[in-house]
Amino acid sequence: MxxxxxxxxxxxxxxxxxxxxxxxxxxxxxxxxxxxxxxxxxxxxxxxxxxxxxxxxxxxxxxxxxxxxxxxxxxxxxxxxxxxxxxxxxxxxxxxxxxxxxxxxxxxxxxxxxxxxxxxxxxxxxxxxxxxxxxxxxxxxxxxxxxxxxxxxxxxxxxxxxxxxxxxxAAEVNKNLNSNEKSVLNYPDISEIKGQKNAKKAIITAAAGGHNLLLIGPPGCGKTVLAESIVKLLAPLNRKELLETASIYSINNNLEELNLKKRYRPFVAPHHSITSAALIGGGHIPVPGEISLAHNGVLFLDELPEFKNSVLANLREPLEKKKIKIVRQQGSYYFPANFQFLAAMNPCPCGFAGVKNRKCKCSERDIVRYQQKLSGPLKDRIDLQIEVLPLKKDEILLKESEADNINYNQQIKKARKMQAERYQNTEIKNNSELQLKDIEKYCQLNSSCDKILSQAYQRLKLSVRGYIRLMRVARTIADLNSNPQIKESDLIEAVDFRWYAEKSEMLL
Missing domain, CATH: 3.30.230.10 (Ribosomal Protein S5; domain 2)
Structure with a gap:
């Protein structure tokens, strides 16, 4: 039979x-x-x-x-x-x-x-x-x-x-998705965060243009909360993205970590003790790692220099190719890894270099060695590098946030719509994917902006990569301000965002 x-x-x-x-x-x-x-x-x-x-x-x-x-x-x-x-x-x-x-x-x-x-x-x-x-x-x-x-x-x-x-x-099927709110992290709203005006602008810019972001500041200044607030600023997962992401979580047996009802993008924040196999995926029968769990969402690495160099080196390929290939004796496995990269770090081992009213205990050599843990190839893939300063007393005691009346989500939505219309006949999805040839086409400057860019080039000693990152950010800021062409104010704000990055590169 x-x-x-x-x-x-x-x-x-x-x-x-x-x-x-x-x-x-x-x-x-x-x-x-x-x-x-x-x-x-x-x-x-x-x-x-x-x-x-x-x-x-x-x-x-x-x-x-x-x-x-x-x-x-x-x-x-x-x-x-x-x-x-x-x-x-x-x-x-x-x-x-x-x-x-x-x-x-x-x-x-x-x-x-x-x-x-x-x-x-x-x-x-x-x-x-x-x-x-x-x-x-x-x-x-x-x-x-x-x-x-x-x-x-x-x-x-x-x-x-x-x-x-x-x-x-057979059991009757309940047609409604059960959103398990208790098991889902309650992400903060950016309007509830006090102070940090410059850092908030960076988060909003990163959310609108899909830019990778590095937050640098002393302990307790709010870097992690700022990073988590990006979840509510990102567009909800569309149906295709939801199925892709949910499939990965289903394989890892942790589907309850996704909010299927509100369709929040995943926010994955592994501990700095993580191994390479756990980050990129692996095992005898390879399973998706943390970067695949962050697919269509955000990968956040807190205390970035504390991660092993070998672990950080594994991020180069997925940041570039949006996927990772793992080879085993029984075959090759491809795991998707199209994530937005956010990271946070202290300026020095003790965390208080350059902070007013706080004494730094680190030598200049210690500071340089600490910052050199972030390799050049990885820094080249981060468009925004922002200094986050401690809050002042007035900002901490302020009862109502100045940002309460600003609809950031609507502003970001308009910026994304401009990008979708601009790149509708191309493979580009957002401003963070612009290359040198695309910048020449989509980021044309008038004479006033050319002058500002020339001064920034001399002061910041911009490399070609630095120029590309600067123009990507300027294009996103212009979109947030609903400007079809980049204006002087947009470029000045982008230069301000680049200042800390170029300053740290000159230090190293």
Whole structure:
């Protein structure tokens, strides 16, 4: 007797369809799984047998062979339990599954037949939809992932017994996404932050133009809060971005960290003790790292010089190519990593170099060595580098913020609209992607601006990269001010933002 059903396996962040075949024949009773099955899949034999018996079905006392096709792809994951059990029951004539060519099965079985939540279901459902599958039979615990896929009808199952009358016994699908507000970080609103007028402008500019940003200042001046406030300034995830991001979180089994209802972009802030594998992804069977969890969102590195140099060096490729390639013996894996990079650091090891009324204990050599931990290639990828100063007494005691009456989100929205119209026939999405040839086309200056740029070039000793970064920021500031052409005030503000960066480069 022969039968088959379909499941899937995760490869990187995408899923590939797998045909689960079963042959029951005469011979010495046994259960064998072939088709490059991993250890977790091979262990499913014991789980499947106990689940079938404890669910009131009969275990065929015959020779049972399970094949996972295609045979050239490594299969891993406990989600194959459900498909193997279902096809075994169908093959032995105990249940009947209609339209099995259009169904996909995924779920982990307990010994009593209950189905557990499995990770990576969203990627499997998306792959099934792309391959014209119409129905998905998955654990009820994976309901939230099923609601994100529109072209697939989900059957939510709690127990293996429900396969006996699938259409009538499947759990009813709740059509509303449950936004778990308690598990989502409550991001601050920029209008609630006191003082820091210059730093707020930098955050707004970074949010409007997609610029990478470095905040430099003493401990306690509000760098982390300022960085977190960018989440509410960024545009919500569109449907495509939401599916891409949610797929990655589903694979890492932490989908609850995303606010699916408000569609906030992810804000990932790993500790400085993180390893390279945890940051970029890795493992025997590679899984996405922190930079992939920040895909379509923000990666924030606090205390930047405290990260290992080898870890920071791994950021160069994803910042440039928007993805990371990991090579293992069983194949190559590509993980998406299109994130906006934010970082914060102290000006020196003690944190108080250049701060009024605070004595710095560091020598000049210590300061230089500390700042040199941030390599040149990484600094070249940061458009904005801002000095954040401690708040004054009047700013701390101020009851109402001066920014309360300013609609920053509306201002940023208008700036993004200008960028979308300007670059509609190009591959450029925002001002942070402008190269030298693009600047000559989209950042034309009048004679007054040319004069200001010439003075800035001499004073700041701008390099070509410095010039590109300056003009990117000037273009975004002009968009925030609704100026089709860059004006003198826009360029002056951009020069002001570049001052600390060029000053630190001259120091080094």
């Amino acid at each position: 022969y039968s088959y059903l379909y499941s899937a396996v995760i490869h990187g962040v995408k899923a590939e369809m797998v045909k689960v075949e079963v042959d029951i024949s005469r011979g010495l009773p046994g259960f064998n799984i072939v088709g490059l099955a991993g250890k977790t899949v091979r262990e499913s034999a014991k789980r499947v047998r106990s689940a079938i018996i404890n669910s009131g079905f009969e275990w065929p006392v015959k020779k049972i062979t399970v094949n996972l096709a295609p045979g050239n792809i490594n299969k891993y994951g406990s989600h194959f339990d459900f498909a193997i059990a279902a096809v075994l029951l169908e093959c032995s004539g105990q249940i009947k599954i209609k339209n099995k060519n259009k169904k996909i099965f995924a779920g982990e079985l307990n010994l009593n037949g209950n189905l557990n939540h499995v990770k990576g279901v969203l990627s499997m459902l998306l792959a099934a939809g792309e391959n014209n599958y119409l129905e998905a039979i998955i654990p009820a615990a994976n309901q939230e992932e099923s609601l994100l896929v529109k072209n697939l009808n989900p059957y939510l199952i709690n127990h293996l017994r429900e396969l006996d009358n699938l259409e009538n016994s």
